[in-house]
Amino acid sequence: MFDGIVLDKTALTLGTTHFDFDCRIEAGAITAIAGPSGAGKSTLLNLVAGFEQPQSGRIFMTGTEQTLSRPSERPLSVVFQDHNLFAHLDVFTNVALGISPSMRLSPHDRGRIEDALTRVGLEGFGKRMPGSLSGGEKQRAAFARALVRRKPVLLLDEPFASLDADLRVRMSDLLLKLHRETANTVIMVTHDREEIARVADRVVLVEGGKVASSEAKADYLLRFASPASTRPGTV
Amino acid sequence: MLTLAERRRGIGAGLTVLIAVILFVGTAVVTLLAWDGDQSASRLFTAYTWSILRFTLLQAALSTLLSILFAIPVALALARRPGFPGRVWIVRLMALPMGLPALVGALGLLGVWGRQGVLNGWLTAAGLEQPVSVYGLSGILLAHTFFNIPLAVRLLLAVLERLPAEYWLLSASLGMKPFSIFRFVEWPALARVVPGVAGLIFMLCATSFTLVLVLGGGPAATTLEVAIYQALRFDFDPPRAIALAFLQITVTAAVVGLVTLLPAATDMVRTAGRSIQRLDGRSGPSRLWDFFVIAAAVIFVASPLLSVLAAGLRADLWKLVTGPRFIQAATTSLAIAVTAGTIAVTASLAILNARQAIRDRRDPNLAERLLSTSLAGTSSLVLVIPPIILGTGWFLVLRQFGNVGDFAPYLVAIINALMALPFAVRVLEPALEDHRRQTARLAAALGIGGIDKWRLVDIPVLLRPILTALSFAMALSLGDLGAVALFGSSDLVTLPWLVYSSLSSYRTNDADGLALILGVVCLFLTILGTAGRKEHNNV
Structure with a gap:
């Protein structure tokens, strides 16, 4: 049994656009979803997350079928580009909602939340409101919530797209660190080739509502690198 | 960006409106409070x-x-x-x-x-x-x-x-x-x-x-x-x-x-x-x-x-709308609504223009800033002093000069205009603001001013929001019973007053028919008056 994520001929029509995804995403790896805007990257992610349901085809995760299950029943956490935190709740509560959506917390849970905040570099930020955080700090808090949820799959929808270049590098490092610690399966929508080079193991290319290719990062970069930038270390 | 003359004209018009409103409201309030203290x-x-x-x-x-x-x-x-x-x-x-x-x-x-x-x-x-x-x-x-x-x-x-x-x-x-x-x-x-x-x-x-x-x-x-x-x-x-x-x-x-x-x-x-x-x-x-x-x-x-x-x-709508009582009331209502709407829109434009003229200066002095704040507050003044108070005050003032009924239509129109002022300002402000942002620099660079600016630059763009504000203000005035209630008489009958008096004299059939006409007209004007605003905000 394949223990990654399988989209088995999942088809969906939104408005006039038709999507038809068929691919396998390996467990324990970081897979980047690349492709031009409007190609269906986010739709693919929404199907995996359960925000959209396919009109035909099936979806499997860690060996079980999840085609019709609700988002909260799926073994995954989601981090969006923006608005990951409820602006009127403090950081601690935002993270804690990942453990208990009705805020029933044991002392042990509280310890885990503080621990997760420390691991993402937000020690002592629990009482802060999201409005007082920088863009990078907000995304760190979202990562802390994903950590406490202990789900095997992490979905990222352009998580660093609204951050500046330096911060993107540091957040990529944090993502890699957390990935090594938890050995989770990461699916990350991105349009940033440098980011793919930094963090991804594999790349799924989406074009025209279909999966055009699914390959190792090195192969993908080789195919799309221009001759001038094939030297090692540059992309 | 404005020339000195334009700025002076703008501020002058705003100041005139401010003084007029303060005089009108102030006279009513002072008379009330001083009367038989x-x-x-x-x-x-x-x-x-x-x-x-x-x-x-x-x-x-x-x-x-x-x-x-x-x-x-x-x-x-x-x-x-x-x-x-x-x-x-x-x-x-x-x-x-x-x-x-x-x-x-x-x-x-x-x-x-x-x-x-x-x-x-x-x-x-x-x-x-x-x-x-x-x-x-x-x-x-x-x-x-x-x-x-x-x-x-x-x-x-x-x-x-x-x-x-x-x-x-x-x-x-x-x-x-x-x-x-x-x-x-x-x-x-x-x-x-x-x-x-x-x-x-x-x-x-x-x-x-x-x-x-x-x-x-x-x-x-x-x-x-x-x-x-x-x-x-x-x-x-x-x-x-x-x-x-x-x-x-x-x-x-x-x-x-x-x-x-x-x-x-x-x-x-x-x-x-x-x-x-x-x-x-x-x-x-x-x-x-x-x-x-x-x-x-x-x-x-x-x-x-x-x-x-x-x-x-x-109700027998045809008989109703061709009857002399309806025609008289409708004419009166329409005249009052058009007057009130025109006053409200003109005053709003003057207020907003003056505030823009003041903002146009790099560092407005204290007097100018004060004026800008007062202008912003003018429209809310009416919220504090309700129409019935304005009516009461002016009733007491005009009683000294003769038959109050002679002044009543003008008074009702002005009070209605004041009631509509905050709404007209709210409709016109974003439109004027956008228009200024888009055209001020270009108009200044091309040296278009005065009548030409109105004719070529302002009117084509602002006509719609102005008509929108006008229809909203007219709807408010047409449907208002509050201001006319004090002065309504056989000499001054508006549509709402006619409905109300039909109702009090148990001619409910007439009242129903008139209410339908009045309701349809006011809703139509309000829909006209809000359609433009919604469209504007969705851009």
């Missing part, structure tokens, strides 16, 4: 005035509470169901009572809930003896909730719809149950605006005149505004009217002051843009509850409107 002061704290004050505040507080309590589940249900059948029309339906003259709404409510209304008809048919009574406190509350639940629904729905789409996806992904979503997402968003919405509704209910006049019963269910009216119109007791007016100004000033401190709410409901996806509330009971709540709101709001329509169509 000793006698009024002794009348200020009688058992009678206290009971009126208490009732005014009580009914406003209850109306506000009920409106908010019922509006919250409706707004939540509508927000949860972006794909509810006919949702766009339901949201539009919620905008109708705002444009409906209070008197017409009251007639519609009587048609449904009144002694001879549909509901009591059914109850009697079902063998129930005790009819539902809509006079007194219950009638006032019914009418205030009819007008304010839809308002609150729109304001609260707008807040929920402005929440980031990610919030709903996130709460679904975290597995939040309906109560958790309410506690952590919906309620915190609503809680920020509920005080502002409640303040607004409280103010509308504390100063509501027509509804209390028609549906309130006797001294036990009378508000300050209606008591002032009765003191002048029936008992001719100026000291009592003045004492009550003093209380009224104190109450409204306190409420307006409080409301401006609270965060404002807008009713810009999202009609375009990214669609919201709600994954919660998929369970059967939740669907059933939302359907029930939305259906109840629709029936509550639509039934009086349908009643106005049905009752109006039963």
Whole structure:
């Protein structure tokens, strides 16, 4: 049994656009979803997350079928580009909602939340409101919530797209660190080739509502690198 | 960017409007307060005035509470169901009572809930003896909730719809149950605006005149505004009217002051843009509850409107509109509405232009900044000094110069214009602001000014918002009974006054027909007056 994520001929029509995804995403790896805007990257992610349901085809995760299950029943956490935190709740509560959506917390849970905040570099930020955080700090808090949820799959929808270049590098490092610690399966929508080079193991290319290719990062970069930038270390 | 002459003209016009408004309002207030001061002061704290004050505040507080309590589940249900059948029309339906003259709404409510209304008809048919009574406190509350639940629904729905789409996806992904979503997402968003919405509704209910006049019963269910009216119109007791007016100004000033401190709410409901996806509330009971709540709101709001329509169509409309009484009243109403609308729009333009002219200077001096602030406050002045107070004050002034009836039409037009001023400013401000941003530099660079600028640059763009503001102001004036109530006589009959007097003399058939005509005209003008605004805000 394949223990990654399988989209088995999942088809969906939104408005006039038709999507038809068929691919396998390996467990324990970081897979980047690349492709031009409007190609269906986010739709693919929404199907995996359960925000959209396919009109035909099936979806499997860690060996079980999840085609019709609700988002909260799926073994995954989601981090969006923006608005990951409820602006009127403090950081601690935002993270804690990942453990208990009705805020029933044991002392042990509280310890885990503080621990997760420390691991993402937000020690002592629990009482802060999201409005007082920088863009990078907000995304760190979202990562802390994903950590406490202990789900095997992490979905990222352009998580660093609204951050500046330096911060993107540091957040990529944090993502890699957390990935090594938890050995989770990461699916990350991105349009940033440098980011793919930094963090991804594999790349799924989406074009025209279909999966055009699914390959190792090195192969993908080789195919799309221009001759001038094939030297090692540059992309 | 403006030339010196342009700036001077702009500021001069604004200053003129400011002085005119202050003179008009000030004369009324000063006359009131100076009139027979000793006698009024002794009348200020009688058992009678206290009971009126208490009732005014009580009914406003209850109306506000009920409106908010019922509006919250409706707004939540509508927000949860972006794909509810006919949702766009339901949201539009919620905008109708705002444009409906209070008197017409009251007639519609009587048609449904009144002694001879549909509901009591059914109850009697079902063998129930005790009819539902809509006079007194219950009638006032019914009418205030009819007008304010839809308002609150729109304001609260707008807040929920402005929440980031990610919030709903996130709460679904975290597995939040309906109560958790309410506690952590919906309620915190609503809680920020509920005080502002409640303040607004409280103010509308504390100063509501027509509804209390028609549906309130006797001294036990009378508000300050209606008591002032009765003191002048029936008992001719100026000291009592003045004492009550003093209380009224104190109450409204306190409420307006409080409301401006609270965060404002807008009713810009999202009609375009990214669609919201709600994954919660998929369970059967939740669907059933939302359907029930939305259906109840629709029936509550639509039934009086349908009643106005049905009752109006039963009247002999053709005979009515060709009758001399109607033609005279319609002509008077139209003349007053056009005058009031023109004054309101002209004054708004002058106010906004002056404020732009002041802002145009790199560092305005103290006097200019002060003027800009006063201009911004001018339009809210009318909220503090209700029409009935302006009417009372001027009534006392003009009495010294002859027959008040001779001045009445002009007075009513000016008071209506002042009432419409805040709305006209609100419609015109964003349009003018956009227009200035887009054209100011270009016009300055090309050296277009004066008449040419009006003809070539301003009028083509601003004509639409100006007409929009005009139709909104005219709708307000056409439907208003408050200002005309003090002066209405056989010499001065407006359409609302004609409806009201037909109603008081038990010519209900005529009243129904006239109410339908008046309601349709006012709704039409209000829809014209809001269509442009919505479009503007969705860009």
